Amino acid sequence: MPITTVLHVDLLHLELHAIALAAAALAAGKLVAFPTETVYGLGANALDAAAVERIFAAKRRPHSDPLIVHIAQIEQVEAVASAVPPDALRLGAALWPGPLTLVLRRGPATAPNVSGGLNTVAVRVPSHPVAQALLRASGLPVAAPSANLFTRPSPTTAQHVLDDLDGRIDILLDGGPTTIGLESTVVDMTQDPSVLLRPGGVAVETLRALLPHLVVPPQALVRTEDEAAPGPGMLLKHYSPDTRLLVLAGSSAAALDVVAEVAGVLRSRGLRLGVLASAEEAPAFAALGAQVVSLGASGDLETAARLLFTHLRYLEARDVALILARPLPATGLGLAISDRLYRASEGQIIDADDLDAAAQAMAILNPAVI
Numbered sequence: 580m581p582i583t584t585v586l587h588v589d590l591l592h593l594e595l596h597a598i599a600l601a602a603a604a605l606a607a608g609k610l611v612a613f614p615t616e617t618v619y620g621l622g623a624n625a626l627d628a629a630a631v632e633r634i635f636a637a638k639r640r641p642h643s644d645p646l647i648v649h650i651a652q653i654e655q656v657e658a659v660a661s662a663v664p665p666d667a668l669r670l671g672a673a674l675w676p677g678p679l680t681l682v683l684r685r686g687p688a689t690a691p692n693v694s695g696g697l698n699t700v701a702v703r704v705p706s707h708p709v710a711q712a713l714l715r716a717s718g719l720p721v722a723a724p725s726a727n728l729f730t731r732p733s734p735t736t737a738q739h740v741l742d743d744l745d746g747r748i749d750i751l752l753d754g755g756p757t758t759i760g761l762e763s764t765v766v767d768m769t770q771d772p773s774v775l776l777r778p779g780g781v782a783v784e785t786l787r788a789l790l791p792h793l794v795v796p797p798q799a800l801v802r803t804e805d806e807a808a809p810g811p812g813m814l815l816k817h818y819s820p821d822t823r824l825l826v827l828a829g830s831s832a833a834a835l836d837v838v839a840e841v842a843g844v845l846r847s848r849g850l851r852l853g854v855l856a857s858a859e860e861a862p863a864f865a866a867l868g869a870q871v872v873s874l875g876a877s878g879d880l881e882t883a884a885r886l887l888f889t890h891l892r893y894l895e896a897r898d899v900a901l902i903l904a905r906p907l908p909a910t911g912l913g914l915a916i917s918d919r920l921y922r923a924s925e926g927q928i929i930d931a932d933d934l935d936a937a938a939q940a941m942a943i944l945n946p947a948v949i
């Protein structure tokens with residue numbers, strides 16, 4: 580196991596020495612975690628199959644789940660992909676650098692294990708200054724999934740990366756918290772019409788304005804494990820915290836009753852309930868003795884997106900027995916937030932307005948826990 584070297588990269592005075600060290604490490608086949616505007620990525624030279632192999636090992640990620648290749652600018656796309664369709668170039672020109680990933684035909688130079696043997700490759704141009712500096716200094720296309728252990732929430736701070744991967748990677752560039760907080764939107768451009776594979780940092784409404792025929796399959800958002808996944812990485816149990824999480828839908832008044840009851844039962848057993856809610860609802864839940872974290876004002880989906888994964892990790896570290904998450908509107912960035920909450924809950928949504936909602940929530944807890 581390597582010792583992980585943490586290098587701080589101040590956004591105002593980009594530490595070119597640290598960037599040069601990290602770029603040299605990539606060229607030498609090593610693993611470098613770095614911030615992007617969405618989440619931290621775990622990078623390796625995408626042209627070096629042995630280096631890419633180390634990503635799967637470090638993350639304990641199945642080889643069937645392919646990686647995203649990051650490039651510094653759209654002009655490099657032909658170095659990793661072939662037969663790039665005009666619509667892809669148009670989307671890239673409009674939205675790159677940014678939180679958009681396009682699935683294209685894999686080019687011959689790209690290591691086949693980047694895409695788990697598929698003949699396609701996912702490509703993205705990140706906008707984060709540290710990611711940009713690293714990609715430019717190395718001159719390489721960099722394969723980088725999110726820098727977390729498989730099935731853990733994506734990391735939005737350098738500390739999250741260390742919590743999962745300390746000692747498993749060579750270098751971590753610490754550029755502070757990421758700004759968007761959720762992963763990129765993934766669109767499959769090898770199908771006609773193009774298909775949304777994962778909602779993310781670019782809103783579907785924005786994509787639709789550029790690509791009116793984009794297909795948004797319901798199963799891109801809702802999926803159970805026994806169904807065949809439409810794309811790799813679309814399984815439930817992605818982004819799951821270790822603690823059990825349920826989405827608690829329904830009216831505020833009913834949700835208060837459910838939280839009061841569940842918090843009370845847990846407390847009588849010496850346990851705590853965690854709640855993820857908007858700033859409007861949070862104080863009332865907190866008054867009931869739950870460990871509450873606020874996702875910000877309910878209309879502010881950007882703040883909610885930025886805080887979601889951080890809060891999941893925070894609650895998990897607080898040793899709560901169960902997390903109840905209130906849903907947010909599924910428009911704009913809210914679609915990606917809903918998708919991640921749904922996956923973190925492994926598809927378990929309870930309607931607070933059901934008469935036995937509290938009992939349903941308790942039934943999901945492992946009897947060994949309560």
Ligand code: TXA
Pocket residue numbers: 615617618619620621644645646647678680682694697699700701703705723724725726761762763764765776777810811812813
């Ligand atoms: O924002 C992001 O996308 C971050 C940062 C680091 O760029 N990366 C990220 O990577 O979230 P990862 O590996 O955690 O998720 C990549 C997603 C997965 O759902 C994967 O299955 C999908 O992209 N993907 C990658 N290559 C694909 C391909 N060839 N065909 C279909 N889906 C693909």
Ligand code: MG
Pocket residue numbers: 724725733
């Ligand atoms: Mg990931």
